[in-house]
Amino acid sequence: MAERKQAGEGAQGAARPAPAAPSRRRFLGRMAGTACGAALAGLGVGLYARSAAPLAPHALRPPGALAEPDFLAACVRCGLCVRDCPFDTLRLAALGDPAATPGTPYFVAREIPCEMCEPIHCVEACPTGALDPALTDIDAACMGLAVVLDQETCLAFQGLRCEVCFNVCPVQGEAITLAQRHNPRTGQHAQFVPVVHSAACTGCGKCEHACITEEAAIKVLPLALARGDLGEHYRFGLDEKARAGGSLLAPDEQHRYHLPEGVDYRLDAGGLRPRGEPAAAPYGDDPLDTLNRGLEGGDG
């Protein structure tokens, strides 16, 4: 009877009229066994899927792809995006491909970057919305984020005028700009270093593809890996000041130096000067002024 209780009680409930026949007991036992087997198989598959989920860092999803967890719920692995990609950029991960979940689309920027078609063929081909149909402006795509990963091999940081990544960028002048900086090595030249702006970078990968070094110094990484987040609480004082049209705290005060009596400090006029002496700027904005003054001095 104890045995029957174990096998039948849960499924049958309390109000069972007659004792269970052995065949029914066997049936319930077998059914429970089958259910447990299926549940165990499900658990195994679930754990495997969990452990196999991460997208390799060099694999990028097509434009408009939902965030990775949502994408894995939405993509039915049909490959229609891959078929409609005119540049063979996209590929479908085969079974055993370590780059991405089997059957899902991805591309490798260093091999074939996204050519940023408009209309966006892959997005239009997607039947399920795994590639968000709301994305119609390819410049708004966020496939990843370019990062100048290795400044020691990036030619621009050595003071060479490479600028290939800047020139191939489809969102030129917005996603990558060249920042002019002093070249401390030579002491007298400039460096024009690439700076990526995350708000404009689409992650198309053309920069990584075009980078002329053996291993690309600039690489497109998945957003989850590359993008920082300032935090909601953080405010830049200068931005807030500009937005408010003035200081939000006490009114700005002129900075005061602790100077000897009777002396002024003028940044724009040669530093320390006896107070009251008219400030004669040594160098004005117009270089001719300087030259003319020199000539005057020579005459006098």
Place this chain on the structure above:
Amino acid sequence: MARQARPGLRMTRERGWWPAHRFLLLRRLTQASVLGLFLLGPLAGLWVVKGNLASSLTLGVLPLTDPYLLLQSLAAGHAVGLTAWVGALIVLGAYLLLGGRVYCAWVCPLNVVTDSAAWLRRRLGITHSARFSRATRYWLLAATLVLALATGSLAWEWVNPVSIVFRSLVFGLGLAWGVIVALFLFDLLVARRGWCSHLCPMGAFYSLPGHLSLLRVNAAGRARCDDCMDCYAVCPEPQVIAPALKPRGEDAGVVIRSAQCTNCARCIDVCSQDVFAFGSRFVATEPTRDRHKREIAP
């Protein structure tokens, strides 16, 4: 239940090879054509059909989507796009007409693999088989949907051999040959008709519309049955035959109503007595003797 090594041998001897294999060949032709249409694009540049069985686009206008995948995606929490809904409804409508598990017998790429394993099993006389319930597939079907819900992803599609194999045949094999070999060996050595008739949750899903589907095999000529057992030996789901072929009462229906019947029509092929035929699920159950007479003398 006796399991002949070569069901259909009598039919072949009496009527020839072709009549004894006509539906088998037709099925292989259909399966090959489905695959061929998908391969025509990548191999010959003729894009009749794009995608794979999960979701496809035919001639640029007709979307078809696997409703089982759509269901998993919904369970995983994705609001599936309209195109996929339309495609899934078309597919579901087709299988409501043709029989749910027509997918299994006429489309699925693994059918060739498991049929071959079953054939070799018969020829080699392998009789031992792991025994587990044919209802396991429904538990697995439920498990795959719970899994999608729990993980928020199409977790089953990581391992689903049916979609893996077809996709791999169309998009590049990868390690999918391993899946094919594993299933073949499982069906050959571990369990008779183990995958398709016991475990496959995809088949379980497609059996659901089969409860209502129009096209059915019937045993209208059951009066002629001479108990050779060939149909039982060749059928992947032999339990579906008896209720129509050997009913308790004379007036019981001749239509094989079980949703597990895949409409593979091998029973029609191998039966030398012409017991079985395709018909609608509404084939009237006439007194068998009258029907027998009328068929013989039209």
